[in-house]
Amino acid sequence: MLKALHLYLTNFLSLIFPNLCPACGAELVVNEEIICTNCRYNLPQTNFHLQADNIVARQFWGKLRLEGAYALYYFTKGGKVQNLMHHFKYKGMHKIGNLMGDIAGVQLSKNEIFAGVDYIIPVPLHKNRLRERGYNQAACFAQGLAGQLNAVVEENNLIRTKATKTQTKRSRFARFENMKEVFTVANAEKLKGKHVLLVDDIVTTGSTLEACAIPLLEIPGLKLSIATIAYAE
Structure with a gap:
């Protein structure tokens, strides 16, 4: 009844x-x-978990020492993935990130590189942006991934030390300059010798992820991989 x-x-x-x-x-x-x-x-899945030399991985060749790189969907202007990401970032639908993480995690759990991840670190928001939005979209994605990869979300170890201007319409060089020395690691000892999966919502030029990766890769023995919900050309 x-x-x-x-x-x-x-x-x-x-x-x-x-x-x-x-x-x-x-x-x-x-x-x-x-x-x-x-x-x-x-939705347009990339299947990058099946391609070690996929487009995202190639973006970082010669720049970062990565174990693996991945994005779940292709992002096209005016497409369904853009609609999805807009609701996720700006309409308060944080559960989208959890679902995307779960879907991506199922794929990555079948890849031996990603299956060995110890910690998942979301790209951090500045405290002002976090207060404004109410949640970190990368952290929502990380939480969904963690359940499938049996990994721990390490949300407060990578710190954004200053706010930055929007990256929209900037060139790759300008984006990287905008992100220089923005991130620092709070507890490097905890990450020594671990495999860390650095995650964000969308990768375009890769400048933000690169800026996050630089201080992480200074940690002895740390292995780094990257995953995002979408890849935008």
Whole structure:
């Protein structure tokens, strides 16, 4: 009786306040959560977990010493992944990050490089931006990944020491200059000899990830990999 009443109320409320898929805008039906079934299986996946020399990895060749690099989806302007990321970053839908992490984690758990990750470190937000947004989208992604990789999210070890201006429309060089000496490690001892997965929401030029990686790679014995939700050319 109570179960039937709950279902009735849920269906009634969905008529007034329909739950829409943040990627395509379609109304979610019963048993669909966060994104619709069609988007869950048809968003443009990269399969970079199957390609050691994928596009993301090549971005860092000659710059960073990485074990592996990965992005879950291709990001195209005006596409469904852009819609998804907009809702994730600016509409308060932090659960999107958890779901994306879970989906990505299933793929990465099948790759021996990523399966050996000890710690997952999200790219940190400056405290002012964190206060404004209410959550760190990279941390949400990290939490979803951790459940599949049996790794620990290390959220407060990599510190952003100063706020930076938006990276939009900057060249790669300008982006890197904007990010120089922005990040520092609080407890390097804890990460010695560990395999760390550095994660963010989107990788474009890779400047932010590179700036984060530099102080991490100064730690003796640390192995570093990178993962993001999306890759934008």
